[in-house]
Amino acid sequence: AQSVTQLDSQVPVFEEAPVELRCNYSSSVSVYLFWYVQYPNQGLQLLLKYLSGSTLVKSINGFEAEFNKSQTSFHLRKPSVHISDTAEYFCAVSDSNAGNMLTFGGGTRLMVKP
């Protein structure tokens, strides 16, 4: 069975500071990993994904995440955050045995302060 742990439920950070949102997973087979973002009163938007190939994946708005198989982690980073990055971030995993089902972590609320 898969599981995802997001170690921080809330991360407060000042604007233009760097941020890291941590995600660890467990799965017995090859995994697909995702970060989704949820802005207030909205659905989920895919931020970035790792399916195969390069372990470092990047989004168009400056976020990046690195798949680390030995540490079973997929941490999300941004070197300089903006007020508009304030949102809830969810890490998710799917594996080759799970069909297309996603297992989500508990979410991390990123709060960017001016």
Added chain:
Amino acid sequence: EAGVTQSPTHLIKTRGQQATLRCSPISGHTSVYWYQQALGLGLQFLLWYDEGEERNRGNFPPRFSGRQFPNYSSELNVNALELEDSALYLCASSGTGVWGIYNEQFFGPGTRLTVL
């Protein structure tokens, strides 16, 4: 191109009643997924439909059920509502879900169900 749509946006029911939530997938998508986002419980997988068939089900009681219509839209029915069913219900769609191959899921805005 229209995204995944869900209706209604909000739904208020009382304990014991039934709720019906609807989802229209992106044109061309055949798979529909339902997730529950309850306060304090995070996002949990509920149901997966593909080509009109239920493919998989999360750890929810039988009073959570659904179906997928020939046009690939889907309904989620929750019978005998309980207070803890209050949550945001998210629907997602993707291309045909095939075991071993990942197809990206696109999410709708959700239906917020409140049980009083």
